[in-house]
Amino acid sequence: MTTAHPLTWLYAPGDRPEVVAKALRAGADVVIVDLEDAVAPDRKEYARAATAELLSEPRPSPVPVHVRVNALGTPLADADLRAIAPLPGVAGLRLPKVTSRADVIRVAERAVPADGGSPSLHALVESALGLEHAFAIATAHPALHGLSLGEADLRADLGVREDRGLDWARSRVVVAARAAGLPPPSQSVHPDIRDLDGLAASCARGRALGFLGRTAIHPRQLPVIEQAYLPTAEEIEEAEEITKAAATDEGALALPDGRFVDRAVVEGAQRMLSLARRPR
Template identity: 50%
Template structure:
């Protein structure tokens, strides 16, 4: 998955537009984007729309465990088969398991938005096989850490990538870039995230989607080198775990081969979605 797009659940007029924009995942937001007085209606609109449409994967960002709205959120989304829940402000395995106890068929994306949650990221990622992803909530985390910008978040981002990989969840998707009209800033920070190991990003506006895809698409040179390496491995008939010497003298070990496979697989996925 390269792109996810938030849509406020109190704006049903935007639901179809969000899907039509072509993200890999639409996230119906019941939390930060919805005023308190709109939460009940937003909940009903989102669940009804998801139940009535099958236009691709959807996820519901519920309110945090311990909030006044979480019980009603979970009761509502439990009516949706195999619902994906984006659970905010996760700080413990207990919170994840409490949600899964209420909605056993759910798949969870756990949002890490505090220093405590970050310290426990691997535990949260491995809390249950139904946890399918972890991601950062960078606005809250930046505030809690007292940091600004990409430099201040670099360690936290790297920590999340490591936890996700160690848990067997693969490369995580990067958090949103809140300046909707600053596409150059989106492009630059996406490149920074890509260098740290993220693949893909969540958007808050459809205009950000094409920049995100562009930013996380391997370059032609990267794809060509990966394909050449895999072709050399196949020609040499080397099983996984072996080391080969390429015609230019480079040695290719299993780590390099695995990375090449990731690049080629990602490129094929991008080509299929276009």
């Protein structure tokens, strides 16, 4: 199930191939095989080898597979990139703990073909330093297709105890991504897989801040995330009204109720309808 607007990104530990296989059938838009936080130190080499075996051939599944490598600048990350980046089954690389544009450029020079093909790069900002450099990171290289937060590490780095204490950081990344012409970021994971009500409330907050979709750590979270980020019937109706007016009005766009909207609003309405029409 591919879509131009991924809403659900499901993590699966690289050292558990059976869990990865289940993740590929779980209904996520993208599966992220994790070589970093989900894998114990003594399982890193096995996780890398198992992931390389999985992705050694082009994926027959319609679900794109990304791989989160280990922290950049470490021997583990270097080994991950050598083993994983050239494989035909890898659609994207998620780069943890990015702190500068140089981090992205170094990976791109090693991992991205000269013709600009796969894999795409996705940077995770997880520190105060990375947050300060968010726009520079977002514009570092054409192969960078996404920017998002790693909230657990950022929370620890900033000493933030309450969830709302990260709202400024969240908005900073949303603005940096959009200013760079990147898609809206996906939200960081909700760590309590049993707290679906809390997940829904958090997604609503994230959507209000400008995020689009969310990473998950368990399949049961996927329907909640998708429902939270899909447009409501009222939003679809309004978007259709706006796009209809745009198709017939050559100047300022006037809606039947007397409201005037500009081109930026029209583009937002078009994105809303594209999201509503995504394959389910």
